[in-house]
Amino acid sequence: MFYRHLRNELWKLFGKKRTYIGFGAFLLAQNGMLLTFHYTHWQTQMETMLEGNGYLAQEYVSALTVALLMLIPQILLLMPLYAALVGGDLVAKEVEDGTLRMILSRPISRFRLLFVKWVAGGIFSAALVLVLGVTALGFARMWFPWKGMFVFVPGQVFNVLGAGEGFKLYLCSHLFMTLNASVVLGIAFMFSCFNMKPAAATILALSLLFVNLVMEGIPFFERYHEYLLTYHFRCWHNVYVQPIPWSQIGQSVSVLLAFNLTTFLIGTAAFQARDIKS
Amino acid sequence: MIQLKHLNKKFGQRLAVDDLTLQVPAGEIYGLLGHNGAGKSTAIGMMLGQVWPTSGDVNICGHDVTAHRRLALQKVGAIFESPAFYDYLSGRRNLEILSSYTAPTSKRRIQEVIEWVGLSGREYSKVRTYSHGMRARLALAQALLPQPELLILDEPSDGLDPEGIHEMRLTIQRLHRELRLTILLSSHFLVEVEQLCTRIAVLNRGRMVFEGTLAATKQGAWTRLKTGDFALAVKQLRESQLITQERDGHLVALCPGIGTDQVVRLLVERGMPVYEIAPVEDTLEDFYLSLMNGQKQGE
Numbered sequence: 001m002f003y004r005h006l007r008n009e010l011w012k013l014f015g016k017k018r019t020y021i022g023f024g025a026f027l028l029a030q031n032g033m034l035l036t037f038h039y040t041h042w043q044t045q046m047e048t049m050l051e052g053n054g055y056l057a058q059e060y061v062s063a064l065t066v067a068l069l070m071l072i073p074q075i076l077l078l079m080p081l082y083a084a085l086v087g088g089d090l091v092a093k094e095v096e097d098g099t100l101r102m103i104l105s106r107p108i109s110r111f112r113l114l115f116v117k118w119v120a121g122g123i124f125s126a127a128l129v130l131v132l133g134v135t136a137l138g139f140a141r142m143w144f145p146w147k148g149m150f151v152f153v154p155g156q157v158f159n160v161l162g163a164g165e166g167f168k169l170y171l172c173s174h175l176f177m178t179l180n181a182s183v184v185l186g187i188a189f190m191f192s193c194f195n196m197k198p199a200a201a202t203i204l205a206l207s208l209l210f211v212n213l214v215m216e217g218i219p220f221f222e223r224y225h226e227y228l229l230t231y232h233f234r235c236w237h238n239v240y241v242q243p244i245p246w247s248q249i250g251q252s253v254s255v256l257l258a259f260n261l262t263t264f265l266i267g268t269a270a271f272q273a274r275d276i277k278s
Numbered sequence: 279m280i281q282l283k284h285l286n287k288k289f290g291q292r293l294a295v296d297d298l299t300l301q302v303p304a305g306e307i308y309g310l311l312g313h314n315g316a317g318k319s320t321a322i323g324m325m326l327g328q329v330w331p332t333s334g335d336v337n338i339c340g341h342d343v344t345a346h347r348r349l350a351l352q353k354v355g356a357i358f359e360s361p362a363f364y365d366y367l368s369g370r371r372n373l374e375i376l377s378s379y380t381a382p383t384s385k386r387r388i389q390e391v392i393e394w395v396g397l398s399g400r401e402y403s404k405v406r407t408y409s410h411g412m413r414a415r416l417a418l419a420q421a422l423l424p425q426p427e428l429l430i431l432d433e434p435s436d437g438l439d440p441e442g443i444h445e446m447r448l449t450i451q452r453l454h455r456e457l458r459l460t461i462l463l464s465s466h467f468l469v470e471v472e473q474l475c476t477r478i479a480v481l482n483r484g485r486m487v488f489e490g491t492l493a494a495t496k497q498g499a500w501t502r503l504k505t506g507d508f509a510l511a512v513k514q515l516r517e518s519q520l521i522t523q524e525r526d527g528h529l530v531a532l533c534p535g536i537g538t539d540q541v542v543r544l545l546v547e548r549g550m551p552v553y554e555i556a557p558v559e560d561t562l563e564d565f566y567l568s569l570m571n572g573q574k575q576g577e
Contacts, residue, residue, distance in 0.1 A: 004382065008375045015367050098362030102420070105326045105356035105430075106379035107348040113379075275289075276328040277319065 002116065005108075009120035013086070019124075022082035026132055029078060030139050033070045038143060050150060055160055062147035064166045066140040067133075072153065074132060075177055075236075080184045080209055086124055087188025088202030090117045091271065096198060104276050114193065114268050121189055125181035133174045151240040159240050169239050176236035176253070183229070183256050184209065186263040193267035195274060232256050279304045279428050279460040280325060285334035287320050287484075294320045296484040298334070302462055302477075304427075307454055309475035309492075310464040311566060317484040318464045322432050325462075326356060339428060352380070355421030359433035361413055365406035369397060369416050372405055373423060380424040387423065395419045395449075411442045418449060422457075429453065429461045435470060443467065450474055472562040480566065482573050495565040500529040501538060504554040511550055518544055529558065 013019055037043055046065075047057035091114070094100035103113065149166025151159045161169065188205035192198060212230040215221045225231040235252035238245050280302035287295040295317040302308045312318050323329030324336050327347040336343040341350035363372045370388065377383040392401045395415040400408070408416065414434065421429060431450070435443045447470055453459050454474075465471050471478060472492065480488040488495075505511045508527055515521040515530065520541055523531040532541065538555050545552050560568075 001378075001382070004378045008378055011367065011371065011375065012364055015364065015371075017366070098358070098360070099364060101328060101358060102356075102362060102376060103379055104328050105351070105354070105358075106376070106424070107351040107354075108379040109348065273330075275323065275330060277323055 005112070005116040006119060006123075009116050010123065013120055013124055018089075019086065022085065022128070023131055025082070026074060026078060027135055029074060030070050030136055033073070034066065034139055034143060037066060037069065046150070046152075049152070050160075053158075055150070058147075060148045060150035060160055061144065062149060062163070063137060063141040063144045064146075064149040064163065064170055065151070066144050067136040068149070068151060068170065070136045070140065071132065071177075074136075075180070079128065079132065079177070079181055080206065082128060083125060083181045083184040084188040084202045084205040084209075087121055087185035087205060088192050088198045088200075090121055090189050090192055091267075092192035092196060092198040092201050095195075095276065101276055110272050111268055114264075114271055118186070118189060118264050121185045122182045125185050126178045129174050129178045129181050133170070133177075137170070153237050153240075156234070156237050157240045159242055161240075173236040173239045176239065176249070179253065179256050179260075180233045180236065183233075183260050183263075186260045190263035190267035190270075193271040193274075226251075226255075229256075229259065279306075279339060280308075280462060281335075281337040282321070282325070283335040283337075285321070285324060285336060286332045287317070287324060287329060288332045294484050295324070295331075298481075298484075298486055300479055300486065300489065302460060304460050305458065306477055307450070307461045307463060307475045309471040309478035310462060310481065311468070311471060311478055312481035313570070315483075316481040318481055319432055320484075321481070322356075322430055322462070322464060325430060326354070327351065353424065353427040354430065355424060355426035355428070356430040357414075357417045357421050357432065357434045359436035361417035361420075363405045363413065363416060366404060368402045369405055369408065369412075369419075370401040372416065373401075373420055376420045377423040383423055391419045391422050394422065410437055410439070411445065414438060414442060414446060422453075427460060429459045431461060431463045431465075433465055434463070435465065435467055443470065447473060468562045468566055478562075480569055482570065487573055488569055492562070495562055496559045499531050499568075500525075500558045500560070501532055501541075502528055502554060502556050502558050503530050503541070503552070504528060505545060506551045511545055514544065514548055514550070515541060520544060 043061065047061060050057040050060055091100070094103070104110070146163055148163055149161045149170070151157050151161070184205065187208055188201050191201035191204045194201075209230065212228045216225060216228045216230050221228070232252035232255045235249045235256075238249050280300065282298050282300040285295055285298040286293070298317070298321060310318050310321070320329055324331050325338055325343065327343045327350070331344065338350040339353055343350045363369075364375065367375070370392070373388050373391070374383070377388065392398055395418050397412065397415050397419060400412065405413070405416065417434070434450075435446050438446060450461060450463065451474065454461060463471065463475060475492055477491050478488070478495065479486055503511065508524075512521065512524045512530065520533055520536050521530045522533055530541075532538070538557070542552050542555055
């Protein structure tokens with residue numbers, strides 16, 4: 001029955017055009033960035049940086065390098081937006097449309113219904129990140145050769161890697177990006193379990209992330225970084241640091257998993273107590 | 279089949295359902311009447327475990343809905359006003375999704391129900407292309423899929439055109455006749471209730487103000503009287519304490535225990551011709567309106 005219910009949720013999720021608008025926006029943004037990288041000074045600046053550090057630029061301006069370059073702003077901006085949009089819809093849109101009332105006239109428990117929706121949200125997060133990663137690499141490969149990987153995140157990572165190792169880390173970092181996406185989706189999901197419109201749930205989730213981001217940028221909060229969600233979201237960058245700081249990554253993953261579970265439980269408790277009326 | 283005991287529901291300070299006690303026996307078509315905001319939908323919400331009662335008990339098919347929702351709703355189908363579906367999916371996919379929340383349903387059973395409600399040939403079309411009538415049939419199909427014993431219909435004819443309303447009425451009769459379902463029907467259409475229901479309950483501001491058979495609502499308090507001078511006849515009858523009220527120039531309300539023979543005797547004795555005297559059978563509308571007016575005057 002769980003599989004059947006999960007399949008229902010996936011039908012609902014992937015049957016909507018809105019779901020694919022998100023994917024479409026990513027593809028456009030990726031191509032826009034790719035063209036900008038290729039036809040502006042961006043590529044030249046990167047080559048200069050590499051050569052200034054004693055590396056052969058032509059060995060590292062590759063599909064993997066450019067794919068990662070394209071992913072960074074998208075993971076920071078677009079991914080939270082679409083994850084929050086879908087998360088905000090998961091419950092609140094069904095309440096707004098009246099379909100939830102139809103479901104809840106059937107002998108299914110509210111907890112089970114929400115759990116299935118939450119798992120479906122997790123699958124959507126994975127699909128979103130997978131498509132992002134594959135298309136970024138695919139488009140980059142059309143323009144750039146398969147060579148070594150150069151990773152530069154100001155203040156965090158400066159590293160060069162062989163193509164094989166770079167690809168492995170690229171895959172590994174996607175696992176953590178999936179976790180990030182599911183956390184964002186989980187926050188919007190939690191809000192959508194309360195009595196509010198889907199857009200309100202999405203906006204509240206994004207606002208929460210924005211407040212985290214702003215606080216992280218204020219020097220006063222530097223000593224409290226560990227308490228801010230956006231700090232832990234960056235754990236996927238750390239995969240490219242040599243040696244990989246697994247303990248720090250582990251700490252961030254634990255915080256994110258715990259946060260995800262907490263938002264689910266808060267959402268479930270709120271939904272359980274609610275009256276569902278037309 | 280449905281048993282509500284001292285059911286109360288408060289939304290903040292507002293009492294939406296006030297001490298509602300109700301019993302719907304198996305095999306009935308039971309009407310639930312009341313104005314907008316009378317508490318009908320809230321009561322139905324509590325029967326389906328969608329609205330939590332503030333106090334009181336709700337038993338459906340012998341099980342407490344609050345404590346054993348799964349068991350209580352296993353054999354229940356429901357249709358709401360303006361039924362909502364996943365418009366971007368086909369009718370059939372909608373049925374597959376909704377039925378799976380009760381129990382796994384075979385493709386054969388789904389096809390059977392699609393044929394029963396008359397949606398064959400359109401089941402693979404997206405629901406957004408359906409007319410109001412087709413959506414109503416789809417709503418009926420989803421309610422019938424779990425092979426229910428109890429059907430709860432909350433304003434099922436809302437938004438339908440006159441043909442659709444007629445078709446819905448025939449379908450409800452057919453469901454009762456062929457599938458022997460117990461049906462709880464909440465409706466604003468008094469004619470529909472009059473034609474379908476055997477028993478009704480009337481809610482007003484959350485309180486039940488009447489519960490009984492439809493026949494009981496037809497026992498009118500008025501008697502039609504045609505005489506030479508109605509005003510004079512009324513005066514004489516009032517003086518003799520045979521009637522309490524009169525209206526519309528031809529209706530009188532007899533005092534308790536007074537029969538039409540006594541009225542006729544008095545009028546004839548006083549030299550007034552009586553052309554016609556007969557008890558008037560109230561329509562449900564008359565009954566409902568007089569009940570509501572009585573409630574207003576009592577406040």
